[in-house]
Amino acid sequence: MKAKTLLGVILGAAAGLAATTAALVSLGNRRVDKWETLTQDDAADGDFVTLRDGTRMHYIKRDSATVGQSPAVSGQPSAVILIHGLMDSSEQWRANIDALAHTRRVWAIDLIGFGFSSRVTTPTYSMKMFARALRDFMDAQGIARASIVGHSLGGAIALEFAHDFPARVEKLVLIAPATYLLQFRPELKMAQHLPFVPRALIGWTMTHRRARERALRDALGDPAHFDPEELARRTRPMRVRGTADALVAMLGSPHGSDLPQDLARVTAPTLIVWGEKDRAVPVRHGAYHTRALPNAKLVIVENAGHIPQYEYPDKVNELLLRFLDQSD
Template sequence: MSQLPRRGPTPGVPPRAHRLHRRSRSTAPASVARREIVLHGQRVTYLETGRRSGGPTVVLLHGLASSSATWLPVLPLLGRHAHVVAPDLLGHGESAKPRTGDYSLGAYAAGLRDLLLALRLDRATVVGHSFGGGVAMQFAYQFPELTERLVLDASGGLGPDVSIALRAASLPGAAAVLKAVHTLTPRRIAGLARRAVRLVPGVPTADLDELACALASFADDGARDAFIHTVRSALNWSGQRLDGTGRLYLLAELPLLLVAGTDDTVIPLAHTLAAHDRLPSSRLEVFERTGHFPHSEHPARFAEVLLDFVHGTSPVHSDADTFRRRLVAARARAATAVVPV
């Protein structure tokens, strides 16, 4: 798709290959550790790498019914040049799954803020995949002073369309169906579903692996309930209820990288292209013949693109006054556009 618009090289910044070569003093993968912390009485687990790399802080946010494990293919590559933290969001992975948990987009963003502050991390480049992209955008809106850059990887929240499977999960009775399926075949359902989906031509292996992990996670009552609560906060049968495109202008001064696959069957590529059109200063990377998990399907390329973006852009230091100016400017533009009758 060479016709797709892409951001040109930044004046005064060395080409990508030279910058990556200059940084690559070691080719050995960085070690990855699993850690945990207690916040508000709830356990939060996260993967960490590159703490002593001397590089900038990067936070990786997974999507629905996923976990920090989705980032394992890229974490050792990123950790050579950045301090990377990949949390299990509340209700996911090995983090707590409270029945009374707040699984709204705003609560996830606030939880990420609390984690960063507890880890004494002042600012970060925030990377969000799928639903995690919606959380990342919400975090940038709510806490601009903590956000240096934003990366949206096959991101949700950029348009209404979404796969029929996710829309179905928002319907009444979805939790009972998932529970019944696992009651009947608790150990074999993920494998059976994976083999069934293999019969559909063109479905990437990475998508199949992630599907199997998601289905396996539903055997846990807490994970299943958290998934349903989260889905219903963001989706209905018509599609995504939460649309971040109306506030994209607030990110105009923030370095933004958009990543998507041409063969994504969960969230259309068109959503990412439309976001790039709205923010032409953003950088766009389209992975050919790639599904919904570019970071899993092409970890080396994803790590290279992400590191090039992080080291090739200057972090933005925003605050409430910065957001206020943008809001006032947008309100003024809207007022002048109104034509008296």
């Protein structure tokens, strides 16, 4: 084959690939535009508070009055704040919040970028940003100190908060915290160095029903716990406008953290809960946390996956209540 002919074949193939890629990107972006049809105010079930930086945080609050209980203690009940994981929302705590609220004031928050909270579309996300937002939320709600319960990403944020604002933390509960994830997942380390993540790629994943279903199934220890209605509830906040752009910004933000090397400074009483069959953040990470945190206890929930509070709510609620009720 002559050089000119070979060059023509290569250029033709490159042009075809570029055209195909452009078509897929365009289609992915159109899928996002058709998918993101909700606004914060139209879809939210709870209330909003405006933080210092102007972002709006959505939250659900429960206490003894809202769950039909007489106050069990005199004076102001203690405060508990629930923080969800990646690609989730306050909806995650549906099976837990009322059980905790019988004797406490409980807030389940939507992190900035998730649930029905504001979508920040600049690459300014970090553990410290989330921790500052939690501090601002507590200030706005008049919460001086609280027990912080965090799952996965929310667990890492809870640790960052306890590290940065120790006086604001009464107790910590970490459910499969993703603190060490970047150290043990090489593909996530590689993702840190990508120059950008196309909105269309996220759009294909977010809008594809089977991809969403697979994500929930993979998070479960027992496939019998899969519930299509639960999937629909968890999916709804992903349809808020700006979600894909916010995820692009998150993936483009700096992910490095010194927290895993500095956990000894987190001295709050800490309960660590892990699902025995967690494939997202393996249970061996629990041992790392227990060794690093000076005042921590690890409990493993048999047969549970990455979301034990959803799969086995009665077991986890009992663990939480027993721990929160203990005097130091």
